[in-house]
Amino acid sequence: MNLQTIFLIAFMVIIGAIIGGLTNSLAIKMLFRPYKEVRIGSWRVPFTPGLIPKRHDELARQLGKMVVDYLLTAEGLGKKLKSKAFSTGMISWLQQEAQKVMSSNESITTVVEQRFGVTDLKDLLVNKTEDIVKRGYSQFIEQNRHDTLDELIPVSVQHKLDEQIPTVTNYILERGQSFLQSPEGKERLSVMIDRFLVQKGTLGNMISMFLGNDRLVDKVQPELLKFLKDDGTQDLLQQLLMQEWVKVKQKKLADVESFLNEKEIVAFITRTIETQVPLFSTIEKPMNEWTGPYEEFVETTVIPKGVEVILDLLSTHLETLLERFHLDDIVREQVQTFSVERLEELVLSISKREFKMITYLGAVLGGLIGFIQGFIIMLLG
Structure with a gap:
């Protein structure tokens, strides 16, 4: 080559x-x-x-x-x-984030305002609550206008009210006795008797002459007190209250609707919710002031269970x-x-x-x- x-x-x-x-x-x-x-x-x-x-x-x-x-x-x-690794990692991450939130010096109101631009959170919640109560009230009246109170009031509530009638009877009689025994009550009774006698004319004068110098009120007052203390009076008043309560329950909602002030009822329910529901008071407090009792429950129960439920659902x-x-x-x-x-x-x-x-x-x-x-x-x- x-x-x-x-x-x-x-x-x-x-x-x-x-x-x-x-x-x-x-x-x-x-x-x-x-x-x-x-x-x-x-x-x-x-x-x-x-x-x-x-x-x-x-x-x-x-x-x-x-x-x-x-x-x-x-x-x-x-x-x-x-997988166990994924769920464990998710739980751990959520626990860390929850701990940061619950130990924060910021309130829920501040966080919502900073992150979502929502101002006056409490006023917003109160107004929303009032709107919900108002709609619920209007809907309730509209749907049940032709139902009787007996049908609308829960049986358990009716039983409790029935049980309170003897207590109300005793209260009325005791207050009546207390009033009659007071100087003011005696004076009022005297004025009523004098007015009654004046209205009766000659008959009234004859009664006054017959009693002489004794005041008629001194004789009537003890008899009225005896009447109020008598067991028969208590039974009679209790029976009358029970009869009236039965009559009231037979009335339709439409019959008593005119006596209901929607604005006042809605305002009362809203104020009750605002004062009784802890949410309205806690949203303006720093979260580390009120979350302490819930930290362990949230970290050991809420988050693991929540992750389990969400992952199963997904x-x-x-x-x-x-x-x-x-x-x-x-x-x-x-x-x-x-x-x-x-x-x-x-x-x-x-x-x-x-x-x-x-x-x-x-x-x-x-x-x-x-x-x-x-x-x-x-x-x-």
Whole structure:
């Protein structure tokens, strides 16, 4: 083998390697370039635009389908949500966040104002409560206008009111006795007797003359006290109150509606809720002043149970949620918004080394082919 033959084989190996490397490099470049089709007049230059720009929309659809069918599947996400590590991490993170909130010097009002721009939170809650009470009151009146009070008042409440009638009876009689025994009561009774006698004319004068200098009130007062203390009086008054209470319960709501002041009732219920419900007083206090008793319960019970319930709910309905979320459409739309330059940069950032290896492989194969061709020429020569 002379020097000329060796030079020829080496030359063909070099040329083959250059051609193979350049060919593979050009093929890789043609995946993305040119970005747009090239035309000479009305004639489109072949292989323009590049493969990926030309199939941009189809690539976006296939990527969306691949993500939904093989990557973010309901089964895979469900296993992740049910894993012990995920739930433990979620619980730990929520406990840390809850601790930060509960140990804060800020009030709920301040937090809501800073993060959501809502001012006068308490006034807003009170006004909303008043609106709810007002709507509820109007709806209750409208729906039950033709029902009797007996039908509307709960049986347990009626029993309690029935049990209070003897107490009310005793109270009325005791207050009546106390009033009659007081100087004011005696004076009032005297005025009433004098007025009664004046109205009776001659009969009244005759009664006054018959009694002489004794005041009639001194004789009437003890008898009235005896009447009020008598067991028969108590039974009679109790029976009368019970009868009246029965009559009241038989009235329809429409019959007593005129006696109800909607504005005052709504205001009373709203004030009661405002004073009795702790929420209205605690929202303006620093959270570390009132959350102390609840910290352990929140961290050891509320958060773990809440995470368990939420994860179970998500796992059960995950497939439906993913369908409604339309992940394939989201991926497709995102990929479609990518410029071809951005797609090229993304692909090359992932597969740059592999593309270089393909280029080098093309050079090696081209050199090998050149060596074989040179060897064949040498044999034929």
